[in-house]
Amino acid sequence: MNIDVLISNLTNPVLLFFILGILATALKSDLKIPENSSKFISLYLLFAIGFKGGQELSHSAFNSEILYSIIFAILLSSLVPIYTFFALKKKGWRAKCRGYSSSVWLC
DSSP: OOHHHHHHHHTOHHHHHHHHHHHHHHTTOOOOOOHHHHHHHHHHHHHHHHHHHHHHHHTSOOOHHHHHHHHHHHHHHHHHHHHHHHHHHHHTOHHHHHHHHOOTTTO
């Protein structure tokens, strides 16, 4: 294995933050990310994933495999909240869900 590739992978910010999270949890640290920063990071990650996926899709021809993947993704993103609503309704955990996700429509 090339040493440059190894160093590049080990200094990847995503990996370093993952290791920081593991260490903070193991050491029972009170490390917190401010709420505004947390929202910004979440939005940034969503946009980054979307742009990267769109960029990769632009390099290939539109075919049935891509169409099926898009339909499957839309179907799953619709079914998960519906399933969760009924599962939490049975267990009586709707208030917890509402508190954690700030999602009034789901719970």
